[in-house]
Amino acid sequence: xxxxxxxxxxxxxxxxxxxxxxxxxxxxxxxxxxxxxxxxxxxxxxxxxxxxxxxxxxxxxxxxxxxxxxxxxxxxxxxxxxxxxxxxxxxxxxxxxxxxxxxxxxxxxxxxxxxxxxxxxxxxx
Numbered sequence: 278x279x280x281x282x283x284x285x286x287x288x289x290x291x292x293x294x295x296x297x298x299x300x301x302x303x304x305x306x307x308x309x310x311x312x313x314x315x316x317x318x319x320x321x322x323x324x325x326x327x328x329x330x331x332x333x334x335x336x337x338x339x340x341x342x343x344x345x346x347x348x349x350x351x352x353x354x355x356x357x358x359x360x361x362x363x364x365x366x367x368x369x370x371x372x373x374x375x376x377x378x379x380x381x382x383x384x385x386x387x388x389x390x391x392x393x394x395x396x397x398x399x400x401x402x
Contacts, residue, residue, distance in 0.1 A: 279327070284313030286327065287340070293347035297368050299361060310347075341373055342380040345395070346388055354387045362394045369395060 279286045286309040294300035304323075311327040318325045337343045345365060349357060369377060374396040381392050 278318065278325075279309070279311065279313070282313055284311045284327065286311045286313075287343040287347060289328070289347050290351040293344050294351055296344055297348050297365055299348055299352070299364055337380045337384075339373070339377060339380050341369060342377045345369070345377065345392060346381060346384055349388050349391050350385075357387070357391045362391060366395045 278284075288296055289308045289310045291300060291302070291304040292307045292309065295303060306324040306326055308326045308328060310330045312331070313327055313329065315329045316327045337346060348365070352361065378392060378396040381389055384392065
């Protein structure tokens with residue numbers, strides 16, 4: 278649908294956590310931030326929600342960067358453990374780590390700090 282209407286989208290909250298394997302719970306409502314209008318579609322038993330935002334808030338170009346930023350924000354700073362860092366690190370291909378780090382340099386301080394840990398060459402956690 279996003280392609281059809283040419284919306285840019287980015288998974289938000291529980292949807293981002295699920296994509297990264299940080300939550301095994303499949304949300305009943307998949308939420309995507311979008312530069313299109315607010316819309317909710319019913320797909321089988323799941324609600325597919327698009328929430329309008331400028332998308333500049335994340336300031337990222339790579340879909341992987343946006344996914345990581347949204348997942349970290351959804352968890353909250355207090356929930357960023359070495360296990361979370363390690364899980365995202367395994368999920369993120371080594372070839373994209375430097376690009377994601379550069380792409381997220383304008384992220385909130387604690388989010389960028391977590392991304393630095395995820396992308397550093399040797400992680401001790």
